[in-house]
Protein backbone atom coordinates (compact mmCIF):
# COMPACT_ATOMS: atom_id res chain seq x y z
CA UNK A 1 0.00 0.00 0.00
CA UNK A 2 1.37 3.33 -1.05
CA UNK A 3 -0.24 5.28 1.79
CA UNK A 4 0.81 3.03 4.65
CA UNK A 5 4.19 4.57 5.28
CA UNK A 6 3.16 8.21 5.13
CA UNK A 7 0.17 7.64 7.42
CA UNK A 8 2.30 5.64 9.86
CA UNK A 9 4.80 8.46 9.93
CA UNK A 10 2.00 10.94 10.54
CA UNK A 11 0.58 8.84 13.38
CA UNK A 12 3.98 8.57 15.02
CA UNK A 13 4.49 12.32 14.72
CA UNK A 14 1.13 12.97 16.41
CA UNK A 15 1.92 10.49 19.18
CA UNK A 16 5.25 12.22 19.75
CA UNK A 17 3.39 15.53 20.17
CA UNK A 18 0.89 14.23 22.75
CA UNK A 19 3.10 14.47 25.85
CA UNK A 20 3.89 18.10 24.99
CA UNK A 21 0.19 18.91 24.68
CA UNK A 22 -0.78 17.10 27.87
CA UNK A 23 2.14 18.36 29.97
CA UNK A 24 4.36 16.24 32.17
CA UNK A 25 2.95 13.14 33.83
CA UNK A 26 1.54 14.06 37.22
CA UNK A 27 1.10 17.69 36.20
CA UNK A 28 -2.32 19.32 36.29
CA UNK A 29 -3.00 22.75 34.83
CA UNK A 30 -5.31 25.22 36.57
CA UNK A 31 -5.99 28.32 34.52
CA UNK A 32 -6.65 31.81 35.83
CA UNK A 33 -9.00 33.74 33.57
CA UNK A 34 -11.43 36.58 34.32
CA UNK A 35 -10.05 36.63 37.88
CA UNK A 36 -11.26 33.10 38.55
CA UNK A 37 -9.62 29.71 38.75
CA UNK A 38 -10.75 27.40 35.95
CA UNK A 39 -12.10 25.04 38.61
CA UNK A 40 -13.05 25.31 42.30
CA UNK A 41 -11.50 22.03 43.39
CA UNK A 42 -9.02 19.45 42.21
CA UNK A 43 -7.85 16.10 43.58
CA UNK A 44 -4.31 14.95 42.90
CA UNK A 45 -1.86 12.38 44.24
CA UNK A 46 1.05 13.08 46.62
CA UNK A 47 4.04 14.50 44.77
CA UNK A 48 2.02 15.67 41.78
CA UNK A 49 2.17 19.24 40.57
CA UNK A 50 -0.26 21.97 39.61
CA UNK A 51 0.71 24.45 36.92
CA UNK A 52 -0.99 27.77 37.67
CA UNK A 53 -1.41 29.51 34.33
CA UNK A 54 -2.20 33.22 34.30
CA UNK A 55 -4.33 33.84 31.19
CA UNK A 56 -5.54 37.20 32.44
CA UNK A 57 -4.26 40.64 31.49
CA UNK A 58 -3.66 41.37 35.18
CA UNK A 59 -1.18 39.98 37.68
CA UNK A 60 -2.16 37.31 40.18
CA UNK A 61 -0.54 36.30 43.46
CA UNK A 62 -1.45 32.75 44.31
CA UNK A 63 -0.63 31.32 47.72
CA UNK A 64 -1.78 29.05 50.49
CA UNK A 65 -1.43 29.50 54.22
CA UNK A 66 -2.88 26.04 54.88
CA UNK A 67 -1.01 23.74 57.25
CA UNK A 68 -0.82 21.16 54.47
CA UNK A 69 1.37 22.15 51.48
CA UNK A 70 1.61 25.92 52.06
CA UNK A 71 3.29 27.91 49.27
CA UNK A 72 3.58 31.41 47.86
CA UNK A 73 4.04 32.04 44.11
CA UNK A 74 4.16 35.83 44.64
CA UNK A 75 3.57 38.24 41.76
CA UNK A 76 2.65 36.32 38.64
CA UNK A 77 2.73 38.28 35.40
CA UNK A 78 0.05 37.93 32.67
CA UNK A 79 0.81 35.05 30.34
CA UNK A 80 3.17 33.30 32.73
CA UNK A 81 2.79 30.04 34.59
CA UNK A 82 4.13 28.71 37.87
CA UNK A 83 4.41 25.11 38.98
CA UNK A 84 3.76 24.01 42.55
CA UNK A 85 4.37 20.52 43.88
CA UNK A 86 2.02 19.12 46.52
CA UNK A 87 3.93 16.59 48.61
CA UNK A 88 1.68 15.88 51.57
CA UNK A 89 -1.74 14.28 51.82
CA UNK A 90 -4.55 16.55 52.93
CA UNK A 91 -6.51 19.62 51.86
CA UNK A 92 -4.92 22.91 50.82
CA UNK A 93 -6.94 26.08 50.33
CA UNK A 94 -5.44 28.16 47.54
CA UNK A 95 -6.20 31.88 47.31
CA UNK A 96 -5.04 34.93 45.37
CA UNK A 97 -3.68 37.79 47.46
CA UNK A 98 -4.96 40.34 44.93
CA UNK A 99 -8.42 38.89 44.20
CA UNK A 100 -10.07 37.64 47.41
CA UNK A 101 -12.87 35.87 45.55
CA UNK A 102 -10.47 33.46 43.90
CA UNK A 103 -10.47 30.12 45.72
CA UNK A 104 -9.31 26.63 44.83
CA UNK A 105 -9.46 23.61 47.11
CA UNK A 106 -6.68 21.11 46.44
CA UNK A 107 -7.13 17.63 47.88
CA UNK A 108 -4.07 15.39 47.89
CA UNK A 109 -4.70 11.71 48.49
CA UNK A 110 -3.25 8.41 47.38
Ligand SMILES: [Cu+2]
Nearest residue numbers: 060061096099
Ligand atom coordinates in the same frame (compact mmCIF):
# COMPACT_ATOMS: atom_id res chain seq x y z
CU1 LIG B 1 -5.68 37.05 41.28
